[in-house]
Amino acid sequence: MTGPTRRAPRQAEAERNDRALLRAAREVLAADGAHASVAAIAARAGVGIGSLYRRYRTKEELFQRLAALSLDSTIEAGERGLDAPDPWEGLAGFVTACAEFGQGSLGPIAGTIEVTEEMQAKVGRSDELMTALVARAHEAGVLRPDVTAVDVSLLIEQLGRSPVLDQLRVRGRDDLVEAAVNARARLVAIAVDGLRATHTRPLPGHAPTPRLFTERWVHDTDG
Amino acid sequence: MTGPTRRAPRQAEAERNDRALLRAAREVLAADGAHASVAAIAARAGVGIGSLYRRYRTKEELFQRLAALSLDSTIEAGERGLDAPDPWEGLAGFVTACAEFGQGSLGPIAGTIEVTEEMQAKVGRSDELMTALVARAHEAGVLRPDVTAVDVSLLIEQLGRSPVLDQLRVRGRDDLVEAAVNARARLVAIAVDGLRATHTRPLPGHAPTPRLFTERWVHDTDG
DNA sequence: TGTATAACGGAGCGGTATGCTCCGCAAGCG
DNA sequence: CGCTTGCGGAGCATACCGCTCCGTTATACA
Numbered sequence: 001m002t003g004p005t006r007r008a009p010r011q012a013e014a015e016r017n018d019r020a021l022l023r024a025a026r027e028v029l030a031a032d033g034a035h036a037s038v039a040a041i042a043a044r045a046g047v048g049i050g051s052l053y054r055r056y057r058t059k060e061e062l063f064q065r066l067a068a069l070s071l072d073s074t075i076e077a078g079e080r081g082l083d084a085p086d087p088w089e090g091l092a093g094f095v096t097a098c099a100e101f102g103q104g105s106l107g108p109i110a111g112t113i114e115v116t117e118e119m120q121a122k123v124g125r126s127d128e129l130m131t132a133l134v135a136r137a138h139e140a141g142v143l144r145p146d147v148t149a150v151d152v153s154l155l156i157e158q159l160g161r162s163p164v165l166d167q168l169r170v171r172g173r174d175d176l177v178e179a180a181v182n183a184r185a186r187l188v189a190i191a192v193d194g195l196r197a198t199h200t201r202p203l204p205g206h207a208p209t210p211r212l213f214t215e216r217w218v219h220d221t222d223g
Numbered sequence: 224m225t226g227p228t229r230r231a232p233r234q235a236e237a238e239r240n241d242r243a244l245l246r247a248a249r250e251v252l253a254a255d256g257a258h259a260s261v262a263a264i265a266a267r268a269g270v271g272i273g274s275l276y277r278r279y280r281t282k283e284e285l286f287q288r289l290a291a292l293s294l295d296s297t298i299e300a301g302e303r304g305l306d307a308p309d310p311w312e313g314l315a316g317f318v319t320a321c322a323e324f325g326q327g328s329l330g331p332i333a334g335t336i337e338v339t340e341e342m343q344a345k346v347g348r349s350d351e352l353m354t355a356l357v358a359r360a361h362e363a364g365v366l367r368p369d370v371t372a373v374d375v376s377l378l379i380e381q382l383g384r385s386p387v388l389d390q391l392r393v394r395g396r397d398d399l400v401e402a403a404v405n406a407r408a409r410l411v412a413i414a415v416d417g418l419r420a421t422h423t424r425p426l427p428g429h430a431p432t433p434r435l436f437t438e439r440w441v442h443d444t445d446g
Numbered sequence: 447t448g449t450a451t452a453a454c455g456g457a458g459c460g461g462t463a464t465g466c467t468c469c470g471c472a473a474g475c476g
Numbered sequence: 477c478g479c480t481t482g483c484g485g486a487g488c489a490t491a492c493c494g495c496t497c498c499g500t501t502a503t504a505c506a
Contacts, residue, residue, distance in 0.1 A: 007503095007504060007505090008451085008452055008453080008503090008504085009450090009451065009452050009453075009502065009503040009504055009505095010451095010452060010453045010454075010501090010502060010503060010504095011452080011453085011503095012503095013453075013454080013502080013503090014452085014453065014454090017453090017454090032256065032257075032258070033255065033256040033258070033331075034255075035255070035256070035258040035493095037492075037493060037494080038493080038494065038495080039492085039493075039494085042455095042456095047454085047455080048454060048455030048456055049455075049456065049494090049495080049496095050453090050454065050455055050456070050495095050496085050497085050498095051453075051454060051455075053494090053495065053496080054453075054454085058494085058495085059493095059494065059495090104386065107386040107387075107390070108256075108386070108390075110390065111390065111394065144413075147413070150406075151406070151409055151410070151413070154387065154406055154407075154410060155410050155413065157386060157387070158381070158382070158385070158386070158410055159381070161384075161386070162381070163327065163330040163331070163380060163381070163384070164330075164377065164380070164435060164436070164439060167330070167331075167333065167334065167439050168435075168439065171334065171439075171443075173438070176434065176435060176438065179431060179432060179434075179435050180431075180435055182427075182428035182429065182431065183373075183374070183377055183428075183431035183435055184377075185427045185428055186374055186426045186427060186428060186431070187374070187377060187378050187381055187414075189417075189424075189426050189427055190367075190370070190374070190378065190414060190417035190418060190426065191410075191413060191414040191417050192417070193416075193417040193422045193424075194412075194413035194414050194415070194416040194417030194418075195413060195417075196422075198421055199416045199419075201412075201416075203409045203412050203413065204405075204408045204409060204412055205405035205406075205408055205409060206405065208402060208403075208405065208406035208409070209402060211399065211402075212387060212391075212399060212402050212403055212406055213387070215396070215399065216387065216390050216391065216394075220394075231474090231475095231480080231481055231482080232473065232474035232475055232479095232480065232481050232482075233472090233473060233474060233480095233481060233482050233483075234474095234481085234482085235474095236473085236474095236482075236483085237481090237482065237483095240482090240483090258464095260463075260464060260465080261464080261465065261466080262463085262464070262465085265484095265485095270483090270484085271483060271484030271485055272465090272466080272484075272485065273467090273468085273469095273482090273483065273484055273485070274482075274483060274484070276465090276466065276467080277482075277483085281465085281466085282464095282465065282466090
């Protein structure tokens with residue numbers, strides 16, 4: 001050892017690579033679903049496979065980290081939403097934010113990775129926030145009365161993936177990516193407006209159970 | 224030859240199998256995306272791989288057939304929508320129908336199969352119908368004025384996939400499938416309501432170009 | 447400038463999954 | 477009972493996958 005004051009020689013590069021990896025993982029996962037390969041992720045990040053495995057012991061660990069980060073974003077958006085003075089703006093901003101940072105990209109890996117305690121805790125917290133946002137909007141009378149928090153969760157997941165955008169990104173059509181982002185923003189705005197209390201016709205069917213949303217994350221360990 | 228009056232012995236079974244195959248292909252494709260394997264499709268249809276390859280010479284041919292059928296459904300829904308006396312009901316019914324028969328499942332194979340002439344023609348016809356539906360709704364003043372036909376196409380594609388439903392189906396959780404179908408119907412209703420002219424706030428950004436929607440279907444043949 | 451060292455990229459290994467062919471078998475018809 | 481038609485799935489060549497290992501490269505410090 002040369003002493004504790006020594007700093008890692010290429011630490012800055014390492015951090016840049018880590019960010020690139022997480023970003024690439026999200027994109028490839030969005031485009032390829034559960035079959036996304038580590039090779040594709042590393043290539044997209046412009047990084048060697050070795051670098052990926054130095055930071056994450058397995059593919060699963062990478063995905064777990066990704067899920068945790070995604071939940072962090074959700075929680076942050078939820079807190080910002082509750083901070084907003086207007087109940088409608090708070091909820092709408094939350095849904096829009098979640099949809100736009102690609103919350104739904106993780107859908108395909110549901111059930112393929114083990115849910116860590118960290119993830120579990122963050123899910124709890126984000127559920128809390130979402131319930132609060134929905135309740136506040138209901139009390140203010142700005143949210144369609146028959147919409148539940150589960151509906152909102154599902155809507156976020158549905159909007160949080162853009163097949164068009166994902167595909168263009170992975171195929172390298174950078175010229176169209178901006179247009180796709182813009183297009184998605186419009187769809188989100190349309191769907192969010194559909195949540196407003198203005199609509200008199202009740203929603204079809206009955207309110208969905210939370211089980212729908214949670215059970216897909218149980219990891220099957222049986223053969 | 225024993226004469227032209229002879230009928231194929233097991234023709235009924237063959238037809239049933241064909242329907243099962245197409246249905247299974249849609250489901251597996253929806254769940255697994257572009258990586259969907261013929262083995263998985265045959266297994267889900269409860270049919271041997273041999274039977275699949277007797278009817279379709281290649282995997283690509285099966286997918287092309289599927290795409291053509293999907294376009295048929297779109298066209299039929301479009302015609303029904305135009306037949307409806309009320310412009311709003313016509314458009315809303317069209318969007319709902321397209322979303323619910325899983326139009327979006329084909330998204331992942333865009334660009335991985337060659338577009339046949341048959342498909343091309345049907346795309347043309349369905350574009351025509353959609354444009355007419357949107358125009359009629361605009362003239363009647365029931366559709367948000369800044370919504371274009373491309374927006375509607377993209378919305379249909381976005382709604383026409385239900386990650387939750389797809390996953391539950393393929394994982395055999397038949398007990399939850401009905402609930403998921405119901406939940407999706409609610410989301411579709413919400414999003415469709417967002418298209419109404421009632422909304423005063425303009426949509427963000429600018430109208431999306433049709434290229435966004437079409438270019439992903441070009442098949443790359445380069446190495 | 448030289449040296450130690452943390453971080454790098456990617457060839458390659460064993461194992462798995464995939465598209466498709468081929469063939470022995472069963473079911474309906476006369 | 478024999479003929480035809482469709483059936484299922486073992487098996488083949490190949491592509492891909494997760495992961496390890498190691499020679500190379502870039503930087504902080506003397």
